[in-house]
Amino acid sequence: GQNIDQPTEMTATEGAIVQINCTYQTSGFNGLFWYQQHAGEAPTFLSYNVLDGLEEKGRFSSFLSRSKGYSYLLLKELQMKDSASYLCAFMDSNYQLIWGAGTKLIIKP
């Protein structure tokens, strides 16, 4: 079967670093996505990993280990505007996105 799991909520301090983990199980895999969704808004694309390793994009980095069915999103130098839900999703063998429930990130001053 297929499933995907990420923590429901995390809290971090402004200026700090936070890592949001995502684990998944699937027989067919065509990449893993991270999206950011602010309350009341649609998701915005952050990253896409299809090969193992770390992809860095400014303050945000995303890591993938296909053998472990594991990904994380790393946010550095946290800002208050980073308070949002972070959704991970993998693309299955039919190129359909399977979504996690999202991790609500709360940033405290």
Add this chain to the structure above:
Amino acid sequence: GAVVSQHPSWVICKSGTSVKIECRSLDFQATTMFWYRQFPKQSLMLMATSNEGSKATYEQGVEKDKFLINHASLTLSTLTVTSAHPEDSSFYICSAKSSGSLGETQYFGPGTRLLVL
């Protein structure tokens, strides 16, 4: 690049009326468009997938006669909620992807808030 627009951004209607929501890819050709629904504090729920020029594929539990989807061109898909009822009130979001250089990434429209009275 990869901008998707939705119209209207919010709509209030009476129970029993129909509402049409448009989703447009502004700077790329969307071979596939997706329609999602999201209830407050819940995750995205895929409603249907539509490929240009063919019938939409609906997810289990989504009534295709109630949620009419048309994907007549490579830049436009419409979702019509027919005979809307209060339980259809939700946040409807479309996304689009192309088969070109943008790869398999889905880009989302800003969403449409529907309130059925």
